[in-house]
Amino acid sequence: MANCGIGNGEFSFGSSGVGQNGLAKIQTQRKEADVCHDDSAAPVKAQTIDELHSLQKKKSAPTTPLTDTQGAFANNISEIERQKLQLQSISASLASLTRETGPKVVKGDPSRKHEAPKVTHVHHFTPTIAVSDSALKFTHFLYNLSPAELYEQAIKYEKGSFITSTGALATLSGAKTGRSPRDKRVVKDETTEDELWWGKGSPNIEMDEHTFMVNRERAVDYLNSLDKVFVNDQFLNWDPEHRIKVRIISARAYHSLFMHNMCIRPTPEELENFGTPDFTIYNAGQFPCNRYTHYMTTSTSIDLNLARREMVILGTQYAGEMKKGLFSVMHYLMPKRQILSLHSGCNIGKDGDVALFFGLSGTGKTTLSTDHNRYLIGDDEHCWSENGVSNIEGGCYAKCIDLSKEKEPDIWNAIKFGTVLENVVFDEHTREVDHSDKSVTENTRAAYPIEYIPNAKIPCVGPHPKNVILLACDAFGVLPPVSKLSLAQTMYHFISGYTALVAGTEEGVKEPQATFSACFGAAFIMLHPTKYAAMLAEKMQKHGATGWLVNTGWSGGSYGSGNRIKLAYTRRIINAIHSGSLLEANYKKTDVFGLEIPTEIEGVPSEILDPVNTWPDKKAYNDTLLKLAGLFKKNFGGFTNYKIGKDSKLTEEILAAGPIF
Numbered sequence: 001m002a003n004c005g006i007g008n009g010e011f012s013f014g015s016s017g018v019g020q021n022g023l024a025k026i027q028t029q030r031k032e033a034d035v036c037h038d039d040s041a042a043p044v045k046a047q048t049i050d051e052l053h054s055l056q057k058k059k060s061a062p063t064t065p066l067t068d069t070q071g072a073f074a075n076n077i078s079e080i081e082r083q084k085l086q087l088q089s090i091s092a093s094l095a096s097l098t099r100e101t102g103p104k105v106v107k108g109d110p111s112r113k114h115e116a117p118k119v120t121h122v123h124h125f126t127p128t129i130a131v132s133d134s135a136l137k138f139t140h141f142l143y144n145l146s147p148a149e150l151y152e153q154a155i156k157y158e159k160g161s162f163i164t165s166t167g168a169l170a171t172l173s174g175a176k177t178g179r180s181p182r183d184k185r186v187v188k189d190e191t192t193e194d195e196l197w198w199g200k201g202s203p204n205i206e207m208d209e210h211t212f213m214v215n216r217e218r219a220v221d222y223l224n225s226l227d228k229v230f231v232n233d234q235f236l237n238w239d240p241e242h243r244i245k246v247r248i249i250s251a252r253a254y255h256s257l258f259m260h261n262m263c264i265r266p267t268p269e270e271l272e273n274f275g276t277p278d279f280t281i282y283n284a285g286q287f288p289c290n291r292y293t294h295y296m297t298t299s300t301s302i303d304l305n306l307a308r309r310e311m312v313i314l315g316t317q318y319a320g321e322m323k324k325g326l327f328s329v330m331h332y333l334m335p336k337r338q339i340l341s342l343h344s345g346c347n348i349g350k351d352g353d354v355a356l357f358f359g360l361s362g363t364g365k366t367t368l369s370t371d372h373n374r375y376l377i378g379d380d381e382h383c384w385s386e387n388g389v390s391n392i393e394g395g396c397y398a399k400c401i402d403l404s405k406e407k408e409p410d411i412w413n414a415i416k417f418g419t420v421l422e423n424v425v426f427d428e429h430t431r432e433v434d435h436s437d438k439s440v441t442e443n444t445r446a447a448y449p450i451e452y453i454p455n456a457k458i459p460c461v462g463p464h465p466k467n468v469i470l471l472a473c474d475a476f477g478v479l480p481p482v483s484k485l486s487l488a489q490t491m492y493h494f495i496s497g498y499t500a501l502v503a504g505t506e507e508g509v510k511e512p513q514a515t516f517s518a519c520f521g522a523a524f525i526m527l528h529p530t531k532y533a534a535m536l537a538e539k540m541q542k543h544g545a546t547g548w549l550v551n552t553g554w555s556g557g558s559y560g561s562g563n564r565i566k567l568a569y570t571r572r573i574i575n576a577i578h579s580g581s582l583l584e585a586n587y588k589k590t591d592v593f594g595l596e597i598p599t600e601i602e603g604v605p606s607e608i609l610d611p612v613n614t615w616p617d618k619k620a621y622n623d624t625l626l627k628l629a630g631l632f633k634k635n636f637g638g639f640t641n642y643k644i645g646k647d648s649k650l651t652e653e654i655l656a657a658g659p660i661f
């Protein structure tokens, strides 16, 4: 028997018969010969506790197998050389540009002094004596840690980090729980002055190169002053021809795990050959910007410098800034290569039919692209090139407020070990998350690797889209649940980018409010909206894609009196689009917006398909419809002087595709 229970044998407080303070060994009646020995396993091969602990961990397996031609010795040399180059690269990234060349960097956790660092630091063999204290300090960096290592870092060192009952890492993003679009600045230089969209309606608030450098220095000095920083080297874009290498330097394990999940994770082999990143983010979000600095209006600044290929984050820890910041960069880089960048979700059916889901935050991109009957390509950011579509990211970022297992099972099940759960509330003992609790924010989020969705399509690429679905969460409750669009109407609604912003994702939005955001993502586009619109029209035409407008918002009245359209109905509408059955339905045309609406869809009550039926007060409906149409017209006024594409015929058609009243 291997189990020595109390009363069966002996128990003592010392290691020998007599305790250190001389207490006699406690003896039960049993004689020595009867003592039960646990001999079910061989004794550990260690003489000391430290030795025992050293047995627990083994070195990660070499990622590149030793080849016969190179031999172990040759490989060893190149491995040392490779690690030296990596240290130099990271030191260069963290360099102060006004003082010494770059900090002395050491790989590994400074708290684990007894574990010899994997590589010794880079020496700067300068004959001069260091002129600043910062030159004497080492910067420890934790490079592409695994989720388990990042969990330990977060739980040990970051307040507000806990493991939930399903294994996710609950974290707090601090004072900011949504993006800060009014604090996003872009360096205006000779090139970007002409290339980018500036002025009214543009998300690009200008800053000069010098101010960028002031903020960059502030962030770099802050990061170098810390005990350690996290470095992520990862990729964007699943299209191998147009893959972008990104480096994210951050102060929090939370940020490192978030980006581990959201960007494409390199294989060990890809990491060995990573080289110099194409773009670098300095996330010093815990540290504010300095309001005495020119252009700074708050303590928050998210600064993009395209010439330097760098982004600096000060004064916000909301992780979405990093993901959406990189999305802005892609909105600049990809169109230069004739590739259209899209703020859309994307999935593909079993027969290979691809659908895009455009929409602003909270309109349903993540919810509707995550469909148990289809393969998920991505939930938020895509490219459409000559080769078809590709996801930019390696993960999803789902809203969690009121998340239910029944309505969104795949997202629910993705909230497990490795997933970052932001700003949720949980039971202090059971660690069960209450997804209805808005105590911290309404914008609670889960960030998980895309393979946590069981039917993810990996690699995340697909052929040219068949359906282009424009999602609008209409808080006025007057847009039909679904309309079939002509190409001109698709372009009109794409450029308009209408929705009602749902509270939370952007700072300062407490109630849903009507908003127009060009290309369903004006906060992220860098060029004039008509550039993206022209590319979309050209691609839709060339590949014969059908446009649809789906209202995932209110029905039977505006926000406050009506109700949000049931997710189950929206899913059936979307199913009918995917299957092709909706294309064959009977249609009628609505007044004012001139939208083609189906008279019947399987599984959806026919009366809700024309919103006028759902409003008890018909006059209120008509007034609201005209009010919204007026808002559309006013907004589109800003675009009437632009030509879309080479074809002035299309431009005229688009102008005529808006509401008529």
Ligand SMILES: Nc1ncnc2c1ncn2[C@@H]1O[C@H](COP(=O)(O)OP(=O)(O)O)[C@@H](O)[C@H]1O
Pocket (backbone or CB within 6 Å): 359, 360, 361, 362, 363, 364, 365, 366, 367, 368, 379, 397, 398, 399, 400, 401, 552, 553, 564, 565, 566, 567, 568, 570
């Ligand atoms: N009819 C509906 N269609 C889509 N989403 C709905 C609907 N009704 C409620 N929702 C909720 O709205 C939210 C949509 O958010 P999400 O899919 O994350 O938007 P996005 O990815 O576009 O930011 C989810 O919380 C979802 O549960």
Ligand SMILES: C=C(OP(=O)(O)O)C(=O)O
Pocket (backbone or CB within 6 Å): 179, 320, 324, 360, 361, 362, 365, 366, 380, 397, 505
């Ligand atoms: C992360 C965001 O994306 P979305 O809400 O579109 O999923 C955001 O807008 O901050």
Ligand SMILES: [Ca+2]
Pocket (backbone or CB within 6 Å): 343, 360, 361, 380
């Ligand atoms: Ca989004």
Ligand SMILES: [Mn+2]
Pocket (backbone or CB within 6 Å): 362, 365, 366, 367, 379, 380, 397, 398, 399
């Ligand atoms: Mn989303």
